[in-house]
Amino acid sequence: MLDLNNISYKIGNFSLKNVNLKIKNSEYHVLIGPSGSGKTLLLNIIAGFIKPSSGNVIFNNIDITKLPPEKRNISYLLQNLALFPHLNVYQNVYYSLKFIKLSSKEKENLVRKYMQITNIEHLEKRYPLNLSGGEKQRVALARCLAKQPSLLLLDEPFSAIDTLLKTDLKSILKKIKDTGVGILHVTHDPAEAINLADKISVIENGNIVSSKFEEINQDVPLSNFMAKFFGFKNFYQCKYNDENTVEIVDSENYNRIVIEKPTNFNHDCFVYIPPENIIVSETKLLSSARYNLTATVISVTEDFDSVILECDAGISISAKISKNSYIDLNISPGKKVWMSFKVSNLNFI
Amino acid sequence: MKKDFKYLINYLLGSLALLFIVAPIINMYFAADLDKIFSTARDSEVRNSIFFTLLISFLSTIVFALFSIPLAYLISKSKSWLKTILLGLVNIPIVIPHSAAGIALLGLVSRENPVGKFASSIGLNFVDSPLGIAIAMAYVSVPFLIISAYTGFKEIPEDLELASRNLGATRWQTFLNISIPLSGRSILAGIILMFSRGISEFGAVIMLAYFPTVTPVLIYKKFTTHGLEFAQPIALIFITICLLIFVVYYLFGIIGKNKS
Numbered sequence: 001m002l003d004l005n006n007i008s009y010k011i012g013n014f015s016l017k018n019v020n021l022k023i024k025n026s027e028y029h030v031l032i033g034p035s036g037s038g039k040t041l042l043l044n045i046i047a048g049f050i051k052p053s054s055g056n057v058i059f060n061n062i063d064i065t066k067l068p069p070e071k072r073n074i075s076y077l078l079q080n081l082a083l084f085p086h087l088n089v090y091q092n093v094y095y096s097l098k099f100i101k102l103s104s105k106e107k108e109n110l111v112r113k114y115m116q117i118t119n120i121e122h123l124e125k126r127y128p129l130n131l132s133g134g135e136k137q138r139v140a141l142a143r144c145l146a147k148q149p150s151l152l153l154l155d156e157p158f159s160a161i162d163t164l165l166k167t168d169l170k171s172i173l174k175k176i177k178d179t180g181v182g183i184l185h186v187t188h189d190p191a192e193a194i195n196l197a198d199k200i201s202v203i204e205n206g207n208i209v210s211s212k213f214e215e216i217n218q219d220v221p222l223s224n225f226m227a228k229f230f231g232f233k234n235f236y237q238c239k240y241n242d243e244n245t246v247e248i249v250d251s252e253n254y255n256r257i258v259i260e261k262p263t264n265f266n267h268d269c270f271v272y273i274p275p276e277n278i279i280v281s282e283t284k285l286l287s288s289a290r291y292n293l294t295a296t297v298i299s300v301t302e303d304f305d306s307v308i309l310e311c312d313a314g315i316s317i318s319a320k321i322s323k324n325s326y327i328d329l330n331i332s333p334g335k336k337v338w339m340s341f342k343v344s345n346l347n348f349i
Numbered sequence: 350m351k352k353d354f355k356y357l358i359n360y361l362l363g364s365l366a367l368l369f370i371v372a373p374i375i376n377m378y379f380a381a382d383l384d385k386i387f388s389t390a391r392d393s394e395v396r397n398s399i400f401f402t403l404l405i406s407f408l409s410t411i412v413f414a415l416f417s418i419p420l421a422y423l424i425s426k427s428k429s430w431l432k433t434i435l436l437g438l439v440n441i442p443i444v445i446p447h448s449a450a451g452i453a454l455l456g457l458v459s460r461e462n463p464v465g466k467f468a469s470s471i472g473l474n475f476v477d478s479p480l481g482i483a484i485a486m487a488y489v490s491v492p493f494l495i496i497s498a499y500t501g502f503k504e505i506p507e508d509l510e511l512a513s514r515n516l517g518a519t520r521w522q523t524f525l526n527i528s529i530p531l532s533g534r535s536i537l538a539g540i541i542l543m544f545s546r547g548i549s550e551f552g553a554v555i556m557l558a559y560f561p562t563v564t565p566v567l568i569y570k571k572f573t574t575h576g577l578e579f580a581q582p583i584a585l586i587f588i589t590i591c592l593l594i595f596v597v598y599y600l601f602g603i604i605g606k607n608k609s
Binding site (some may be wrong): 047048049068069070074075076078080082084085086095096097098099100143144147 | 506
């Protein structure tokens with residue numbers, strides 16, 4: 001659907017360098033990167049607000065690099081939402097159909113349809129000034145969708161809303177994805193990426209440094225960057241070993257362990273095991289957890305209400321346990337423990 | 350205490366400045382002879398002149414707004430170094446003496462000049478005609494509209510215009526549907542300023558057209574031919590009209606501020 005070929009652009013000291021990115025039909029693609037990595041700049045190029053100095057933007061097999069924004073069938077949810085303050089909610093959503101040749105009845109039906117999908121029907125007559133952050137977000141989303149784009153660009157859509165509304169918006173985005181719209185979502189938040197994405201790409205300093213399904217080259221410490229960027233512990237390279245096993249590689253020191261191949265594993269990628277999902281015990285547990293590793297506690301860090309254990313299980317692995325468990329298990333550095341986790345705790349990226 | 354005393358000096362000096370501004374107007378109202386005011390207001394020459402002045406200034410404001418609003422928009426969107434120069438150029442009529450501006454305009458539209466010759470050939474006469482008065486009024490007052498509209502356009506977040514483009518509007522459609530409505534208050538304020546500045550113009554107008562007589566010229570004529578006593582009532586009526594326009598402009602600004 002979208003194919004960015006060697007996109008380059010320089011602005012001040014920053015530059016996008018030969019960016020290549022592919023997004024397939026109906027794919028939810030998350031582009032993750034720290035602030036100032038070039039995420040928004042790339043979206044602006046795709047939307048046609050900025051012309052790249054070199055490279056091509058191919059959309060549905062047509063080169064749209066020189067096409068003005070209004071001629072691209074791409075909707076862009078800007079980070080600050082950009083609702084028109086002089087128009088009410090209905091008029092804001094209607095705006096995207098104002099310049100399309102459709103009967104007014106058809107336009108009204110489309111506006112109603114997307115207002116319903118985004119749950120904003122009751123806000124129809126309200127002006128943006130009188131909307132909450134979450135409501136504004138849904139109005140902006142409905143406005144983007146009413147245009148019936150093939151691709152939706154989302155710039156940090158969760159940045160300005162609270163946790164409760166995030167859940168709400170996530171379910172709306174999943175609904176949208178199910179309607180066949182491709183989504184390119186840029187964020188700095190790894191949790192969003194893991195929750196929503198079919199595919200994740202990582203951008204750093206204007207370069208796409210990793211994409212899921214790409215070959216992992218052990219000489220390039222991509223995973224180091226990703227782990228560092230994600231701020232995640234337990235972030236490993238995951239390599240296909242043979243039919244029955246996979247290799248988990250610690251990118252810090254290239255230590256590795258071999259584990260039984262999970263059924264949902266079919267390519268080399270990264271894996272993230274949330275520390276809070278790891279069960280720590282003194283003896284091997286008889287449980288549904290498929291992976292049980294013996295480990296030695298290396299260090300203990302007490303947090304406000306929990307304790308982080310850094311352990312050596314062949315690879316460096318961390319577990320987050322409650323203070324009560326920490327006291328009950330009488331854990332101290334050097335102690336041998338068992339660490340257990342389920343297949344569902346392996347987040348492949 | 351010493352510090353407080355120094356601060357009181359601000360009040361004293363400020364009050365004197367304010368008094369300097371309002372004293373002539375207040376004095377005029379207090380010294381006014383009501384009978385003379387009413388008889389002057391009934392004078393058809395005065396009434397026609399006021400009506401004519403308001404009409405010409407209104408028409409010239411509307412016509413020139415059609416040209417100057419796009420100019421203000423283009424300057425506000427410009428990212429070129431030329432922007433500062435353009436802003437300087439549009440302010441020229443404010444910084445030059447208005448009588449000199451009138452002379453410059455007269456030089457351009459007189460029949461000796463190619464522009465004037467061409468205008469004359471298509472039946473447009475600027476000297477001693479309403480058309481000349483209109484361009485003289487517009488020349489000295491249009492910067493107020495341009496600057497006000499420019500400020501309004503500048504205040505529109507760029508993202509709103511980008512969002513409009515992304516939603517399918519061309520640059521022209523974005524200008525009409527987003528930029529104009531969102532800077533409407535500034536444009537209207539600019540129009541009121543231009544209009545009120547236009548009706549009070551004397552220096553530039555008199556160089557191009559002594560007749561038909563606009564009110565500022567009529568006040569001058571009455572003063573030079575009949576003296577202060579005859580000029581004062583017309584001046585008072587005209588000042589009252591200008592103040593009413595100013596009140597509308599001022600209320601407009603206050604309402605705008607409260608709404609935003």
